[in-house]
Amino acid sequence: MNADPRSAAESGALPEAVRLLAGGDFSTVAQRFTEAGFAVGLPAAGILTVKAAVADAARPAVLVSVGVHGDETGPIEMVAWLIEALSHTPRALAVDLMLCVGSIDAIAVGKRFIDADLNRMFRSERGALAGTFEAARADTIIAATVDFFAGAGPARWHLDLHTAIRPSHYPMFAIVPELIAEERRKALIDWLGQAAIGAVIMNPKSVGTYSYYSSEHHGAAGTTVELGRVGTLGQNDLSQFADASQALDQLLRGQAGAAAKVAPHVFATARQVIKLSDAFSMSVGRDTWNFTPMKKGEVIATDGDTVYTVEHDEELVVFPNPDVRVGLRAGLMVTRIG
Numbered sequence: 001m002n003a004d005p006r007s008a009a010e011s012g013a014l015p016e017a018v019r020l021l022a023g024g025d026f027s028t029v030a031q032r033f034t035e036a037g038f039a040v041g042l043p044a045a046g047i048l049t050v051k052a053a054v055a056d057a058a059r060p061a062v063l064v065s066v067g068v069h070g071d072e073t074g075p076i077e078m079v080a081w082l083i084e085a086l087s088h089t090p091r092a093l094a095v096d097l098m099l100c101v102g103s104i105d106a107i108a109v110g111k112r113f114i115d116a117d118l119n120r121m122f123r124s125e126r127g128a129l130a131g132t133f134e135a136a137r138a139d140t141i142i143a144a145t146v147d148f149f150a151g152a153g154p155a156r157w158h159l160d161l162h163t164a165i166r167p168s169h170y171p172m173f174a175i176v177p178e179l180i181a182e183e184r185r186k187a188l189i190d191w192l193g194q195a196a197i198g199a200v201i202m203n204p205k206s207v208g209t210y211s212y213y214s215s216e217h218h219g220a221a222g223t224t225v226e227l228g229r230v231g232t233l234g235q236n237d238l239s240q241f242a243d244a245s246q247a248l249d250q251l252l253r254g255q256a257g258a259a260a261k262v263a264p265h266v267f268a269t270a271r272q273v274i275k276l277s278d279a280f281s282m283s284v285g286r287d288t289w290n291f292t293p294m295k296k297g298e299v300i301a302t303d304g305d306t307v308y309t310v311e312h313d314e315e316l317v318v319f320p321n322p323d324v325r326v327g328l329r330a331g332l333m334v335t336r337i338g
Ligand SMILES: [Zn+2]
Pocket: 068, 069, 072, 162, 163
């Protein structure tokens, strides 16, 4: 293994740990945890589970997913180095762990997805997306997730790590389903503060994301975390992920949480802007920064007879993208509540 990831990236070669994880190959780290006496599973390509040999409901169950979007490579590198280090002292793992690399095939070709957005497939009604490559991958991931959380104790986590595809007034932010019970939600937001996540958006309704699925169906404290900017595999500036990496490492080692780096600002969802037809037109484009404020009365989008208008004194737009498929979310409007 090349000890210096930067020189490896410059020479065009990926460090071994990153290359293996990006390809969904967990065999090397699985071997180390197996030798240390854990119950290790490789239920599908790109999925690793490491559980205590004797089931223990007091042990937290932590699901970490990366690469759900194949072009969001920073968290892949971050988790590759983290699990490589942890696997050398495997007994330090204090939780039952599932690691999932979402879109292995898209990562291999440097794309966001093969047919369609994997992070819209985690719901029963898939409509026109049902026959896509990603629908089948979601079924595989769901089956592994069901098995992982079966019999787990109450402390269940799902951290789905992404990077944003556009600049943001909050460089790092997270989406948290409202349906998570209050005590678990507080623990999750505390962890997000340790990871230096500046903003948390409370989400009342699924748009088919993996973390919402885990929260709704498995009682996990789940979140989709946007950790900085999209970049090329092997060439990411990992310093932007240092706080998140440390917070994740502490969670997996069962170390009491460090002091929060930030107290995340909390936002409520004012509305999801859904693209209803091909007549959809949006006043903000893909280049608009996340958390750009809009004033009361401003038109966000029109779609035939439907007009989406800012109703609060101020709403901030997140994930604006008029180019999504009909039926999918073209933007999220939020208001600050804490
Ligand atoms: Zn993403």
